[in-house]
Amino acid sequence: MYLQLLTGGLLLGCIYGLVAMGLSLIYGVMGIVNFAHGAFVMLAMYASYWLYALLRLDPVLSTPLVAALMFGFGAGCYYLVIGRVLRGPFLARLLVTFGLGIFFVSLAQFLWTPDYKMVDRSIAHGIITIGGVFIEGPKLAASIGSLAVAAAVYWFVRKTKTGLAIQAISIDRMASSLMGINLERLNAIAFGLGIASAGAAGSLMASFYYIFPDVGTMFGLVALVAVALGGFGSTEGALIGAILLGVIETFGGFVVGPAYKYALIFVAYLLIVIIRPRGLMGWGAD
Amino acid sequence: MKATGTRNPIVLGVALIAFGIGLPFIFTSRFSQHILIMVLLYALLGEAWNIMTGYAGLVSVGQAAFFGVGAYVSSFAFVTWGVNPWLGMLLSGLVCAAFGVAVGFPVSRLRGRYFAIGTIALGQTIKIIFENWEYVGAARGLMLPLVPEGLLNFQFHTSKAPYYYIALALLAGVVVLMYLIEGSKLGYYFKAIRENEDVAAGMGVDKTVYKLIAIALSAFITGIGGTFLAQYSLYVEPEYVFNHLISVTIALIAVFGGTGNIAGPILGALILVPISELTRAWLGAGGKGIDLMIYGAFIVVICVFEPEGLVGIIRRVGRSARGGEKRGVPVWRNL
Numbered sequence: 001m002y003l004q005l006l007t008g009g010l011l012l013g014c015i016y017g018l019v020a021m022g023l024s025l026i027y028g029v030m031g032i033v034n035f036a037h038g039a040f041v042m043l044a045m046y047a048s049y050w051l052y053a054l055l056r057l058d059p060v061l062s063t064p065l066v067a068a069l070m071f072g073f074g075a076g077c078y079y080l081v082i083g084r085v086l087r088g089p090f091l092a093r094l095l096v097t098f099g100l101g102i103f104f105v106s107l108a109q110f111l112w113t114p115d116y117k118m119v120d121r122s123i124a125h126g127i128i129t130i131g132g133v134f135i136e137g138p139k140l141a142a143s144i145g146s147l148a149v150a151a152a153v154y155w156f157v158r159k160t161k162t163g164l165a166i167q168a169i170s171i172d173r174m175a176s177s178l179m180g181i182n183l184e185r186l187n188a189i190a191f192g193l194g195i196a197s198a199g200a201a202g203s204l205m206a207s208f209y210y211i212f213p214d215v216g217t218m219f220g221l222v223a224l225v226a227v228a229l230g231g232f233g234s235t236e237g238a239l240i241g242a243i244l245l246g247v248i249e250t251f252g253g254f255v256v257g258p259a260y261k262y263a264l265i266f267v268a269y270l271l272i273v274i275i276r277p278r279g280l281m282g283w284g285a286d
Numbered sequence: 287m288k289a290t291g292t293r294n295p296i297v298l299g300v301a302l303i304a305f306g307i308g309l310p311f312i313f314t315s316r317f318s319q320h321i322l323i324m325v326l327l328y329a330l331l332g333e334a335w336n337i338m339t340g341y342a343g344l345v346s347v348g349q350a351a352f353f354g355v356g357a358y359v360s361s362f363a364f365v366t367w368g369v370n371p372w373l374g375m376l377l378s379g380l381v382c383a384a385f386g387v388a389v390g391f392p393v394s395r396l397r398g399r400y401f402a403i404g405t406i407a408l409g410q411t412i413k414i415i416f417e418n419w420e421y422v423g424a425a426r427g428l429m430l431p432l433v434p435e436g437l438l439n440f441q442f443h444t445s446k447a448p449y450y451y452i453a454l455a456l457l458a459g460v461v462v463l464m465y466l467i468e469g470s471k472l473g474y475y476f477k478a479i480r481e482n483e484d485v486a487a488g489m490g491v492d493k494t495v496y497k498l499i500a501i502a503l504s505a506f507i508t509g510i511g512g513t514f515l516a517q518y519s520l521y522v523e524p525e526y527v528f529n530h531l532i533s534v535t536i537a538l539i540a541v542f543g544g545t546g547n548i549a550g551p552i553l554g555a556l557i558l559v560p561i562s563e564l565t566r567a568w569l570g571a572g573g574k575g576i577d578l579m580i581y582g583a584f585i586v587v588i589c590v591f592e593p594e595g596l597v598g599i600i601r602r603v604g605r606s607a608r609g610g611e612k613r614g615v616p617v618w619r620n621l
Contacts, residue, residue: 092593106578110575232399270408
């Protein structure tokens with residue numbers, strides 16, 4: 001039983017991890033806490049759903065396409081909105097993404113009604129049994145996909161020239177600008193990449209989750225808690241925080257009751273940051 | 287730092303109150319009076335937020351926790367024990383202040399965005415607890431029974447005007463309190479903590495104590511606002527009073543008006559609340575979400591084009607009129 005819960009928690013945690021990684025990347029590079037992150041996940045879920053409903057593309061297979069779409073969309077949002085508030089006061093930087101989130105959620109409600117939508121048959125359907133533990137196919141596919149995308153993003157940031165420039169910005173913005181790095185362009189790429197990660201997670205989840213305008217809100221909050229838990233500025237921390245939250249949610253939902261599972265996540269955050277005010281692996285001034 | 291640059295605040299205050307008393311005679315329809323009441327309520331909530339965030343620098347995006355607890359305490363006391371709502375209002379304020387100190391003691395250790403996310407976490411947790419707490423009606427909430435209308439019973443059925451005057455009186459009280467804080471040592475301690483809490487602590491300000499005082503004051507006023515809303519709408523439910531959007535709206539109103547001064551939240555509420563209520567009335571029918579779409583877009587536009595808020599505009603106009611004074615230090619540079 002505990003093995004079953006642990007497996008469920010780890011699978012969930014991997015998906016949360018991908019959402020949280022995008023959030024962490026955006027924060028690390030431009031210091032923006034993206035409260036609209038969940039809304040981007042939701043938009044990607046709808047994109048995946050419509051690709052399925054109109055073109056019969058399976059959500060798992062359309063993930064690269066949705067991620068690419070979300071990359072462009074994220075970069076567009078950067079040029080239109082985010083880039084313009086970067087030099088503004090702290091509260092404007094904090095609230096602008098709240099506004100974006102409210103806008104996207106209501107836009108989805110306006111365009112697609114608040115009704116639940118669902119992908120009725122994914123190619124990854126069915127249940128696998130490994131050593132007495134039941135694993136749902138779509139969730140397994142989503143977790144493996146999330147880890148693969150996370151690894152790809154990680155490779156991009158660590159090994160490519162653009163990725164190194166992104167890292168340089170998150171360490172010292174001024175110095176990297178003096179070294180000839182085009183801040184605007186790289187900020188846009190980093191924002192797009194963060195949104196693409198959220199989008200890939202959304203597309204992978206579309207195969208087994210109900211889709212409705214508010215669906216992303218909780219993912220966004222959980223990812224935010226995961227990033228804070230891991231420590232702002234630490235991508236690995238975000239992944240570890242997310243997996244921890246997935247396990248807490250699954251175990252807590254079983255022990256205390258499913259209604260309280262998110263409350264447990266928030267309480268866990270409060271307890272951990274009270275003991276470690278910069279999260280598990282955070283650094284830098286705050 | 288007197289916000290509007292008036293020479294005599296008492297004259298201005300009396301003039302504003304006279305103006306406020308006269309307003310319901312101009313706007314006589316129930317709907318326009320409803321908007322006026324909401325403006326006053328949100329101005330009150332914005333001032334409470336201002337104490338915590340604008341003065342003491344503790345960024346809260348979870349004020350709905352205090353608001354909802356305030357709404358519930360008086361309503362529960364009224365429904366279950368028949369406690370008079372006025373007494374309930376005081377009780378709400380005190381319970382919220384105690385609650386604020388209890389949760390604030392550990393949480394005030396956190397800084398900047400860790401604190402802000404902590405307040406979100408707290409707001410969501412309280413909401414989930416109330417949604418599942420059978421004793422206080424769980425997700426169904428509480429209906430307040432109708433009693434004969436009158437000031438003593440805090441219920442009015444024939445006209446909305448009495449609610450308006452009660453809200454005006456509450457706001458006036460809070461503004462007076464804010465003036466007292468602004469000119470007192472307390473206000474300077476808050477600002478010192480906001481500007482740099484380590485330096486403030488080095489100068490001998492007990493930062494934990496003054497952070498808790500700021501949180502308690504803010505929670506007290508927000509709790510009173512919660513009771514007011516409960517008496518005004520005569521029902522409370524978790525989805526309504528603990529809604530995260532309330533927390534965001536409160537912060538937005540104060541930011542839009544301009545943080546760290548008394549006039550800001552009032553100006554912000556005066557402009558944002560009517561926009562929000564009117565779009566909801568005109569476009570919100572049928573759950574289409576257009577009203578919130580406009581609201582969200584509006585937040586984005588403010589942050590992009592007017593991040594300093596209305597008070598920033600007024601100051602800028604004033605500065606250029608006086609021929610380019612030295613620019614003040616940005617309040618949020620440390621966060």
